[in-house]
Amino acid sequence: MRLNEKIIRYIYIITFTFLTLTGFAQMPIFKRYHIADIPGLGWLAQFYITHAMHYIFAVILIGLSTYICVDYILNKPQGYTITSRVYAKSIIILGLIITGGLMVFKNLSGTPYSPFMISLLDLSHLTLCMALLFYFILLLGRSVRFY
Amino acid sequence: MGHAITRRSFLKGTLTAAGSIAATSSVARAAAAMDKGEAIATLIDISKCVGCEECVHACKEANADKYPKPQKPFPKMYPKGVKAEDWSDKTDVIDRLTPYNWLYIQSATVDMNGETKELTIPRRCMHCTNPPCVKLCPWGSAIQLDNGISRIDADICLGGAKCQTVCPWLIPQRQTGVGLYLDILPAFAGNGVMYKCDRCYNRIAEGKVPACIEACPENVQTIGPRDEILKQAHELAASMNGYIYGENENGGTNTFYVSPVPFDKLNSVIEKGKGKPHLAAVSESMGTGDKLAMAMLIAPIAGVVGAAARFYNMSKKES
Structure with missing residues (x-):
């Protein structure tokens, strides 16, 4: 694995870890289940902190995903084939970015969505996140490629 | 027994009728604003409030149907230490916000022009223009209507109280033993439903004014299109050499308090705590x-530029 790929892989792992943590932290569960009481994890119960962190890692995910897609189109690396698994994962990530982007737009002032739309986006984002976690769990122990 | 008409009750009735007429015309303007998709706002003139609590009782009466009717005993919740919040035996509490009391009168004793004066302040949800309770609710149970009113849908709310935590004034109040969580995993997720002032959204939709405004004998509150009400608030503040609260707090709200006394002075003397909101300055929560949302627009451009730069470098090396 080339240095460039290694760096991207580690950035992806860190980004997904924090996106998942800060995403689940949007629900009031870490305080209830005393996870935020563990020394060093108190920030998980600070909604404004986890909200800002989720946005920051989303910025990194969007930037990195765009980089990888454009890089693949421009450089067409020899010997790389896109498997159905990678297609499935890419669709899930794209879905997360789209639903997340719409939720970010919803959070701006003066953009009231209908209650149905808000619930639909929330549930879609959560379902896609669970699907991606399930995908990673299925591939645990194998040679997982994150992109 | 006959109902004697005293001078006070006659004056009160007359003032209420006058107030109703004024309120009705303002709600007509508010309705017109709503038709245009504009937000409505309320001006609260603290100097007029006499603390009679008519608004508090009117609110309780008008919203009685929306109050929680919890099932008892409450389901056990895990882990142990998760506390039930039960106000169903204290529905008559009116000196703070509760699930059964969405408006209360806060009092402040202050020195004004060398005189000691007691000011009374009706307190309820501020109905922020960009409400964090609505924006950050993980289930979409807190919603903002086109007219700027924010309210909590009791049929969807799970009572996690995130809305209370993110509210700069900690306004929403929880009642355990009621709501959707009872049908999902009552032991492990949720803890009831959150309640707060919904600006009598159903009355406004019918062309009426909120109950607290209608009942006020002193015309403390004025409702109407936000721009118009804000202009009135500034005129009123200028006329009494006073101060405005709610215009810039949390990035702007749809409630403007006008006081002859600076709000930091009021904030230092009012009783604050659970269900008793402060009057301090509030920066924009969202x-x-x-700002980070703007960075999201730049992120894909950065990605494209990065990949293009790599492509350029590789092409250069190859040639």
Whole structure:
């Protein structure tokens, strides 16, 4: 694995870890289940902190995903084939970015969505996140490629 | 027994009728604003409030149907230490916000022009223009209507109280033993439903004014299109050499308090605590998120530029 790929892989792992943590932290569960009481994890119960962190890692995910897609189109690396698994994962990530982007737009002032739309986006984002976690769990122990 | 008409009750009735007429015309303007998709706002003139609590009782009466009717005993919740919040035996509490009391009168004793004066302040949800309770609710149970009113849908709310935590004034109040969580995993997720002032959204939709405004004998509150009400608030503040609260707090709200006394002075003397909101300055809660949202627009451009730069470098090396 080339240095460039290694760096991207580690950035992806860190980004997904924090996106998942800060995403689940949007629900009031870490305080209830005393996870935020563990020394060093108190920030998980600070909604404004986890909200800002989720946005920051989303910025990194969007930037990195765009980089990888454009890089693949421009450089067409020899010997790389896109498997159905990678297609499935890419669709899930794209879905997360789209639903997340719409939720970010919803959070701006003066953009009231209908209650149905808000619930639909929330549930879609959560379902896609669970699907991606399930995908990673299925591939645990194998040679997982994150992109 | 006959109902004697005293001078006080006659004056009160007359003032209420006058107030109703004024309120009706203002709600007509508010209705017109709503038709245009504009937000409505309320001006609260603290100097007029006499603390009679008519608004508090009117609110309780008008919203009685929306109050929680919890099932008892409450389901056990895990882990142990998760506390039930039960106000169903204290429905007559009116000196703070509760699930059964969405408006209360806060009092402040202050020195004004060398005189000691007691000011009374009706307190309820401020109905922020960019409400964090609505924006950050993980289930979409807190919603903002086109007219700027924010309210909590009791049929969807799970009672996690995130809305209370993110509210700069900690306004929403929880009642355990009621709501959707009872049908999902009552032991492990949720803890009831959150309640707060919904600006009598159903009355407004019918062309009426909120109950607290209608009942006020002193015309403390004025409702109407936000721009118009804000202009009135500034005129009123200028006329009494007073101060405005709610215009810039949390990035702007749809409630403007006008007081002859500075709000930091009022804040230092009012009783604050659970269900008793402060009057301190509040920075925009959603401001950081809004700035980061802009960065999200730049992220894909950065990605494209990075990949193009790599492609250029590789092409250069190859040639």
